[in-house]
Amino acid sequence: MAATEQEILAGLGKIINEITGIPAADVTPEKNFVDDLDIDSLSMVEIAVAAQDEFGAEIPDDQLKHLKTVKDVINFIQA
Amino acid sequence: MKLPQGAPGAKVLAFGHYQPANVVTNDDLAKLIETNDAWIQSRVGIKERRFAGPEESEIDLAVQAGGKALAASGLAAGDIDLVIVATCTLEAQIPNAAGRVSHRLGIDAPGAYDVNAACAGFCYALASASDAIRAGSAKNVLVIGTEKLTQWVDIQDRATSVIFADGAGAAVVVPSETPGIGPVVWGSAGDKADAIMIKDRNSALNQEGQTVFRWATTALHPIAREACERAGVDPAELAAFVPHQANLRIIEAIARKIGATNAVVAKDIVLAGNTSAASIPLALSRMIERGEVPSGGLALLLGFGAGLTYASQVIEIP
Numbered sequence: 001m002a003a004t005e006q007e008i009l010a011g012l013g014k015i016i017n018e019i020t021g022i023p024a025a026d027v028t029p030e031k032n033f034v035d036d037l038d039i040d041s042l043s044m045v046e047i048a049v050a051a052q053d054e055f056g057a058e059i060p061d062d063q064l065k066h067l068k069t070v071k072d073v074i075n076f077i078q079a
Numbered sequence: 080m081k082l083p084q085g086a087p088g089a090k091v092l093a094f095g096h097y098q099p100a101n102v103v104t105n106d107d108l109a110k111l112i113e114t115n116d117a118w119i120q121s122r123v124g125i126k127e128r129r130f131a132g133p134e135e136s137e138i139d140l141a142v143q144a145g146g147k148a149l150a151a152s153g154l155a156a157g158d159i160d161l162v163i164v165a166t167c168t169l170e171a172q173i174p175n176a177a178g179r180v181s182h183r184l185g186i187d188a189p190g191a192y193d194v195n196a197a198c199a200g201f202c203y204a205l206a207s208a209s210d211a212i213r214a215g216s217a218k219n220v221l222v223i224g225t226e227k228l229t230q231w232v233d234i235q236d237r238a239t240s241v242i243f244a245d246g247a248g249a250a251v252v253v254p255s256e257t258p259g260i261g262p263v264v265w266g267s268a269g270d271k272a273d274a275i276m277i278k279d280r281n282s283a284l285n286q287e288g289q290t291v292f293r294w295a296t297t298a299l300h301p302i303a304r305e306a307c308e309r310a311g312v313d314p315a316e317l318a319a320f321v322p323h324q325a326n327l328r329i330i331e332a333i334a335r336k337i338g339a340t341n342a343v344v345a346k347d348i349v350l351a352g353n354t355s356a357a358s359i360p361l362a363l364s365r366m367i368e369r370g371e372v373p374s375g376g377l378a379l380l381l382g383f384g385a386g387l388t389y390a391s392q393v394i395e396i397p
Contacts, residue, residue, distance in 0.1 A: 042326075046332075048293075061290050061293065
């Protein structure tokens with residue numbers, strides 16, 4: 001069964017916390033990675049690789065740049 | 080027909096290195112392009128690097144580093160019968176670097192060729208030197224990594240100009256009764272060739288940072304571990320891990336995944352930048368000079384870069 005939005009959000013919160021140190025509770029769907037969370041492009045790659053290991057959905061680099069918010073990533077993983 | 084008898088093994092007898100005198104800090108770069116010290120340190124971990132001026136070529140850098148390695152080895156120029164230069168930034172492709180460097184060092188009529196495996200070049204050249212000694216094709220080999228990246232980088236491209244720098248490192252490789260250079264694990268990923276490239280003779284170096292970062296942090300630690308396995312070395316036995324100095328975040332990510340729990344991890348990039356084929360011998364030579372690594376200890380080398388190419392081997396620290 002595919003992961004729910006809540007499960008993906010919780011998983012992303014944990015991954016982002018491990019990679020950047022940002023509290024998992026701050027990782028909410030409307031947050032913009034660059035403007036709100038101050039996450040740089042290399043950390044985004046690390047997050048994408050960790051998310052692939054966790055959820056099995058590959059996020060290629062050419063797609064990654066279009067994923068601006070946490071919600072965008074959740075939608076991509078669910079698609 | 081008969082074949083010569085080679086040596087049972089090969090080892091590095093001495094390292095040497097050279098950097099241009101001109102220190103360029105992040106603040107210096109911020110005066111020329113839109114960047115700043117905090118941005119550079121957080122993305123790539125570099126505080127300063129060296130740029131060679133127009134008066135100093137990649138050949139000059141190689142001669143300096145090679146001369147120092149030769150002096151440290153105690154061998155005479157006449158003892159060297161093969162010179163391999165790893166470089167990907169020659170100003171002109173003909174003639175090669177190895178012949179010119181050999182002549183300037185007073186090495187008479189050695190085998191002389193260049194290796195272009197970009198930032199993996201030194202590990203490729205070291206493997207070739209070891210194999211040549213073991214096959215009986217050469218007795219004593221001078222291996223040099225030299226780069227003048229600045230002549231192929233556009234200073235206005237901050238994705239590359241804050242990273243790449245100039246320098247050279249060298250090793251004297253000699254026969255040995257026991258193995259001092261372990262088996263090489265090497266390979267390439269030509270499907271990603273576009274990720275680091277100079278398009279034509281009028282273009283500057285371009286790098287797809289995210290693609291390279293993803294590849295380097297996911298594909299390379301198994302290669303390094305395999306190099307340990309093939310040498311019969313547990314990663315916990317390593318005294319040093321010396322990966323290509325590409326980016327501090329790549330270095331730290333790979334180091335975490337190898338399990339080299341007792342190794343000093345080379346972080347020469349902080350003060351030297353990314354010097355491509357020169358970065359591994361430059362980093363290790365400086366670590367030896369500072370007394371950070373024990374003579375006789377084992378160092379794991381891991382080169383990776385444009386091609387994309389990679390190579391890894393364990394060596395005994397001279």
